[in-house]
Amino acid sequence: MYLSMQKNFRAFTVLAFIVTFTMFLFGFTLRDPSLYFFKYAIRKSDIFFSNGQCGCQQCMTELEDDPWFTERFNLSVHPLLSRRNSLLTNDTYRWWQRLQDHKDPANFSEVVEKLFQVIPDNDNLYKDAGPERCRTCAVVGNSGNLKGSRYGPLIDSSDVIIRMNMAPTSGFEEDVGSRTTHHVMYPESAVDLENTTILLLIPFKTLDLQWITSALTTGSIKETYIPVRSRIKANKNRVLIYNPAFFKYVYDTWLENHGRYPSTGFLSLLFAMHICDKVSVYGFGADRYGNWHHYWDNNYHGGEFRKTGVHDGDHENNVTLLLADKHKIDIFRGF
Secondary structure, three states: OHHHHHHHHHHHHHHHHHHHHHHHHHHHHHHOOOOHHHHHHHHOOOHHHOOOOOOOOOOOOOOOOOHHHHHHOOOOOOOEOOOOOOOOOHHHHHHHHHOOOOOOOOOHHHHHHHHOOOOOOOOOOOOOOOOOOOOEEEEEOOEHHHOOOOOHHHHHOOOEEEEEOOOOOOOOHHHHOOOOOEEEEOHHHOOOOOOOOEEEEOOOOHHHHHHHHHHOOOOOOOEOOOEOOOOOOOOHHHEEEEOHHHHHHHHHHHOOOOOOOOOHHHHHHHHHHHHOOEEEEEOOOOOOOOOOOEOOOOOOOOHHHHOOOOOOHHHHHHHHHHHHHOOOEEEEOOO
16 A cells, blocks of 8 residues: 555656746747747748648648639749740740730740859759748738838848839848849839849830840840830849740639739739748738838829739739738738
């Protein structure tokens, strides 16, 4: 009887020690978020919390995914142009060339070959998805709803930070952040970039591919359908080209042919969804008062800012909200 009681006491003592130590460790972890385990489990989304598709707690693709999303999300269409995928179907090529109705385009294959003599042709970029990867993306739009948001530190904490067109950061760091990993532009919206920033060009025609080759070398092209910058400051080893086939995939599959073609913001969002495991969206839509303007100006544009006659802003907004509703992206509205 005494031996039985002694064994029970020892077992209880060991159990009490384990519980006490565990509670102490948990409490210490909460008080000190720099502790390795807590930092790895929460900030790095340890594999224990993963569903196996990626290293995040929640991944862009899930093992048992929503039918609406599964029907549309296609990883076989790579978002970036390379020599290997530059052979466009006749349907894709004709659709792409009609976007801005450029007359008498140059030979596409020859233009692509000259392009990849100037910029790198890396066919394997972003194809590293797997259970060890948790790549986070911040897609930063230009809406006035970013003013006063203080999202800067949150945006800067992302692995990939995508900005677009003429968006400045200087003077707005508290609200929009200071880091930029990818800057999306087309010839008519070109700006100079830091040496470490990746230039992601969205081409609307063959001439746009000729323009980027020229802008990084001779500066001979000075006009598309309007005057453009003949030279830009950018690291030619950090230039990527949006794939026209991916462009059409976004338009056909995600927008179901609404509008003439997708907006830069929506194209940037779909790019992020295909290279990242977790996507957060900032600076899309109107401000809290329903006004449409850039965060760096106070010129309210009203309905024409949203309805350009080229993009279907309402439909793009509905798809974006649906993606958020299905927990594929997180939207930060600034209010």
